[in-house]
Amino acid sequence: MTKNVISAMDVHMDKTIDSLRKEFQKIRTGRASTALLDDVKIDYYGNPSPLSQVATLAVPEARTITIQPWETKMIPVIEKAIMNANLGLTPANDGKVIRLNLPPLTEERRKDIVKQLKKMGEESKVALRNIRRDSIDDLKKLEKDKKISEDDLKRAEKEVQDHTDKHVAKVDEVVVHKEKEVMEV
Secondary structure (H helix, E strand, O other), X not given: OHHHHHHHHHHHHHHHHHHHHHHHHOOOOOOOXXXXXXXXXXXXXXXXXXXXXOXXXXXXXXXXXXXXXXXXXXXXXHHHHHHHOOOOOOEEEOOOOEEEEOOOOOHHHHHHHHHHHHHHHHHHHHHHHHHHHHHHHHHHHHHHOOOOOHHHHHHHHXXXXXXXXXXXXXXXXXXXXXXXXXXXX
């Protein structure tokens, strides 16, 4: 019984960390990454479509993203969508390819991004603690319903705390890694 609660908790906690990693991919560092454009939707013949489904995305240089639409008439639509996405990037095209040049980040901007990263990390830790609380509540309910003993409850609570501590450490690790990436000049 307790194993089911703990394994379900682990799954939720892993998803929380994966979600944090995905959010971090969208944050602009000094390097170009096509993940910056993951949320950009293009009006493709009346259907909102992800940019990656209407063009080829590439990173030919450290600070440049190229977008090669499959249909050249989509260039103005793609440029408009990028401008509306508020990424702080200005598209430039040569008639066939759109180029996005990422300007180098200032020291002040880097520090702001690090603050944002830490805030997101803290939000993930709160989510982990909420998952822990829900799991402990489930365990207490099992004990109240006489499905597990009080000793089993105490052991399981300790195990839940151990798993939570490991996941919190993973969040710290992810934040520190991204922080190094952002502060790298």
